[in-house]
Amino acid sequence: MPALTLCHQAPSGHLLCDNRWMGASQHRGGEGDVAGFAERLLAVIDEGRRTATYKLALLLALMEACIENSSEHGEAPSSLSTRQIASYVAALYWPQLEQFPTATGSIDLRQITNKSSAILHALGALREVTGPVTTWETAAAMCPQEAGPSLDVVELTVARYPLVHLQVINGVERPFIYDLEWGESVTLAQLHRDGGGEVRLRPGAGGQLIRLAPLVRPLAELHWVRMVAALNGLTVEEEELRRHLFGAARASFPLNVRRGLPAAQDRPCFYCNEHSPAAKYAIDHFIPWSRWPNDALENLVISHVSCNSAKSAHLPGPVPLSRWAERLRTRRREIDDLAIRTDWHSRRATTVALARSVFAHLPDGTPLWNGPRQIVESDRARTMKPLEGL
Numbered sequence: 604m605p606a607l608t609l610c611h612q613a614p615s616g617h618l619l620c621d622n623r624w625m626g627a628s629q630h631r632g633g634e635g636d637v638a639g640f641a642e643r644l645l646a647v648i649d650e651g652r653r654t655a656t657y658k659l660a661l662l663l664a665l666m667e668a669c670i671e672n673s674s675e676h677g678e679a680p681s682s683l684s685t686r687q688i689a690s691y692v693a694a695l696y697w698p699q700l701e702q703f704p705t706a707t708g709s710i711d712l713r714q715i716t717n718k719s720s721a722i723l724h725a726l727g728a729l730r731e732v733t734g735p736v737t738t739w740e741t742a743a744a745m746c747p748q749e750a751g752p753s754l755d756v757v758e759l760t761v762a763r764y765p766l767v768h769l770q771v772i773n774g775v776e777r778p779f780i781y782d783l784e785w786g787e788s789v790t791l792a793q794l795h796r797d798g799g800g801e802v803r804l805r806p807g808a809g810g811q812l813i814r815l816a817p818l819v820r821p822l823a824e825l826h827w828v829r830m831v832a833a834l835n836g837l838t839v840e841e842e843e844l845r846r847h848l849f850g851a852a853r854a855s856f857p858l859n860v861r862r863g864l865p866a867a868q869d870r871p872c873f874y875c876n877e878h879s880p881a882a883k884y885a886i887d888h889f890i891p892w893s894r895w896p897n898d899a900l901e902n903l904v905i906s907h908v909s910c911n912s913a914k915s916a917h918l919p920g921p922v923p924l925s926r927w928a929e930r931l932r933t934r935r936r937e938i939d940d941l942a943i944r945t946d947w948h949s950r951r952a953t954t955v956a957l958a959r960s961v962f963a964h965l966p967d968g969t970p971l972w973n974g975p976r977q978i979v980e981s982d983r984a985r986t987m988k989p990l991e992g993l
């Protein structure tokens with residue numbers, strides 16, 4: 604006889620059934636769909652804002668790792684290593700080591716209720732050696748000897764705590780993103796025994812993370828900001844703290860980047876062929892910033908201010924996409940030179956992976972901006988084509 608299932612609405616808006624948590628959409632039979640997965644992620648974020656920002660960092664790191672390690676067809680990887688995840692977590696916390704200015708002086712920001720965070724302590728030790736360089740990647744490249752042990756601490760902390768606890772909702776473990784084979788007492792030697800701790804992503808979970816990233820990332824960041832404000836007793840403007848922790852919503856570019864970009868494209872405005880001496884130009888994020896913050900040179904183009912604002916947060920259609928792929932093929936030297944001259948970051952592989960993962964997970968029929976006054980509907984086969992072989 605099937606067990607009687609009693610459902611009630613939990614305060615958070617999720618449905619609880621006989622101690623089995625499930626998204627409302629699963630009640631409608633939509634097992635494995637985006638809405639069900641999204642609801643579980645919301646529950647994770649909700650649980651994540653209790654004692655430390657670690658879970659939120661892990662969630663952001665998982666999304667970023669899935670996007671940046673996607674296949675040539677834009678598919679998410681089937682597993683990630685704890686080492687990989689640790690480097691994304693380190694990259695998130697690195698800029699947050701910077702002291703936050705308050706009315707009574709600058710303070711180190713607490714990220715957990717405990718007095719000291721193992722992750723921040725390890726990264727802080729590296730920063731003593733490297734000085735205040737802007738990114739974790741730069742620090743790791745600068746001092747690989749010291750970066751290794753720092754990353755060991757981040758990796759072990761992430762493996763023991765947020766990875767083990769992320770999928771525990773209301774005290775019950777309900778894996779839906781990944782499976783692990785260890786608990787809180789795992790050691791680094793155990794993780795590294797078979798070439799690194801393997802975080803096996805559940806079928807479809809990586810794709811869901813990629814698909815939901817533009818919605819989930821700002822939410823996770825918002826909770827992170829609020830949590831840091833609470834942990835440090837700050838009563839500042841939310842946006843000010845957000846900018847400190849995650850950077851400006853839009854980066855401001857040095858003049859030499861702005862002046863150097865036209866050499867990396869074959870026309871004054873990347874999106875149209877109109878020439879006017881009075882036209883004003885701006886830097887545009889080819890894959891919109893709101894989709895995923897990426898200001899690597901490969902993702903920057905120069906366009907009319909008018910084209911830039913018409914494109915807005917739309918994804919580019921097949922015409923600009925083909926032009927962009929062509930630019931990556933034929934203007935590689937110009938982009939590399941610009942990176943050296945300006946010391947601005949160039950991330951070719953990451954940017955290509957980002958574009959592929961975005962378009963591979965886009966539902967057919969999504970409006971795309973193909974140029975001034977041209978909106979087309981996306982069609983996976985057509986939009987993925989220009990990205991082949993990059």
Ligand SMILES: [Zn+2]
Pocket residue numbers: 872873874875876877906907910
């Ligand atoms: Zn234009």
